[in-house]
Amino acid sequence: MAETVVSVRDVNIYQGSNLVLQDVNFNIARGEFVYLVGKTGTGKSSLLKTLYGELPLKEGVANVAGFDLKGMDWKKVPFLRRNLGVVFQDFQLLTDRNVHQNLRFVLKATGWTDEKLIEEKINDVLDKVGLKSKGFKMPFEMSGGEQQRVDIARALLNSPKLILADEPTGNLDPETSDEIMQLLFQICKDYGTAIVMATHDFIVINRYPSRMLKTERSRVLDSAVPV
């Protein structure tokens, strides 16, 4: 049986004192691709934030990439993040440095010191996302699709078992979205990375069907669980 990368049991998620999602239960295995869908404001980002430790888990039990989220000391959050890749809609690259320096910055910040290994890793992730020759480019010199690839390369730096992606195709045209989806599915298949992707894009979902978690009326419905 495939290793479980995310396990969520009887979780309630709050924003301030508001209960956003209740009684959340699901598992995600290595290599699984899972969409997170649901109307605006129904809690997709809140769920992702809980999984990457930005929103503290108050009720229930959750384990992400081997980290127990319940009562997790905030000092441990950076260690959790090192075992995850997070991809955003708006790329969030550092605009004052080139692609290579953006990736180098993350490696340095997550404790990498060996210059040779740093170079090898940067070349490796750029190769994986098809940007091997673009390391010298500044973010503003790149298209939206290329910037999203850099964002994905950045998420791959620490060889995560899990990537959390919040609307990664939200700012892209249909053709470029297609390329990014192919890349994400390829990563899933080739490296056994589990991917959870929040999206509103049903064109993408129809073209690349996979398991769906849906936030609706304070619940998370799972297409893998028959109703």
Ligand SMILES: Nc1ncnc2c1ncn2[C@@H]1O[C@H](COP(=O)(O)OP(=O)(O)OP(=O)(O)O)[C@@H](O)[C@H]1O
């Ligand atoms: N920082 C915050 N403080 C207080 N309430 C918040 C905060 N962030 C989100 N909320 C509220 O929590 C609820 C869920 O929001 P969330 O952003 O998780 O929804 P979403 O499904 O991701 O929406 P979208 O599709 O628009 O991104 C909403 O009612 C929202 O107003």
